[in-house]
Amino acid sequence: MLVDSHCHLDFPELASRLDQVLASMQANGVGHALCVCVALDRFDSVLQIARSDPRFSASVGVHPDSPDAIEPDVATLVRLAADPKVVAIGETGLDYYRSEGDTEWQRERFRVHIRAARDSGKPLIVHTRAASADTIRLLREERADEAGGVLHCFTEDWETARAGLDLGFHVSFSGILTFRNARSLREVAARVPDDRLLVETDSPYLAPVPRRGKINEPAWVLHVAECLAQLRGRTLEEMAAVTTQNFFRLFSAARAPGDAH
Numbered sequence: 001m002l003v004d005s006h007c008h009l010d011f012p013e014l015a016s017r018l019d020q021v022l023a024s025m026q027a028n029g030v031g032h033a034l035c036v037c038v039a040l041d042r043f044d045s046v047l048q049i050a051r052s053d054p055r056f057s058a059s060v061g062v063h064p065d066s067p068d069a070i071e072p073d074v075a076t077l078v079r080l081a082a083d084p085k086v087v088a089i090g091e092t093g094l095d096y097y098r099s100e101g102d103t104e105w106q107r108e109r110f111r112v113h114i115r116a117a118r119d120s121g122k123p124l125i126v127h128t129r130a131a132s133a134d135t136i137r138l139l140r141e142e143r144a145d146e147a148g149g150v151l152h153c154f155t156e157d158w159e160t161a162r163a164g165l166d167l168g169f170h171v172s173f174s175g176i177l178t179f180r181n182a183r184s185l186r187e188v189a190a191r192v193p194d195d196r197l198l199v200e201t202d203s204p205y206l207a208p209v210p211r212r213g214k215i216n217e218p219a220w221v222l223h224v225a226e227c228l229a230q231l232r233g234r235t236l237e238e239m240a241a242v243t244t245q246n247f248f249r250l251f252s253a254a255r256a257p258g259d260a261h
């Protein structure tokens, strides 16, 4: 069984056809998907989706790409994270690629999320783009190792992965791994230890080869896992077992199929 550790089921491309999304997951051996929140005013939709099926779980957080979003505070995030369907804080982090001018608001928002993760005891989902040094610095300064988490949709270099691993973080790879021009990323993915690997789609975006250009969905995490298996010289079954075990260990509030607790 595979798990999609990061998708956006509340986005209109997927929210309008969740029955098909689930059927396609079933047909491709994908047993769980974590629906990641990007703004507080979307949290209700994310939570409703997570409650609609035991194969879904949710997070709570505000994406660094939205300067005008409702600003979260620690208490609000901790309160919303107390819902049993919420398994993580995020997505949060730093994105200097899309941001212009003063980015201090991003760093402050990121610190708030890290504090909320430590207070709530739920791990962080970290988005980092063109900001790896500051991302690692803030994770250290705010003692994110006490919360744990994942560097999601990883596209940075080995030094950044190494720094994240040293903080006890996991590293998650998306369909970008399958893109022709991603050779250096595949080299990074080959080096991440088994017990820290996750796979994701970040759907509806970033459809992997051979679905590139289509609307992505959780089922296609299969192609990410296939790519990872190939570059690490492992079978798909081994890669699925490893990444699924890592997912349910990291996001311990998520319930695996057949888990009665």
Ligand SMILES: [Zn+2]
Pocket: 091, 127, 152, 153
């Ligand atoms: Zn992201």
Ligand SMILES: [Zn+2]
Pocket: 006, 007, 008, 036, 091, 202
């Ligand atoms: Zn995302």
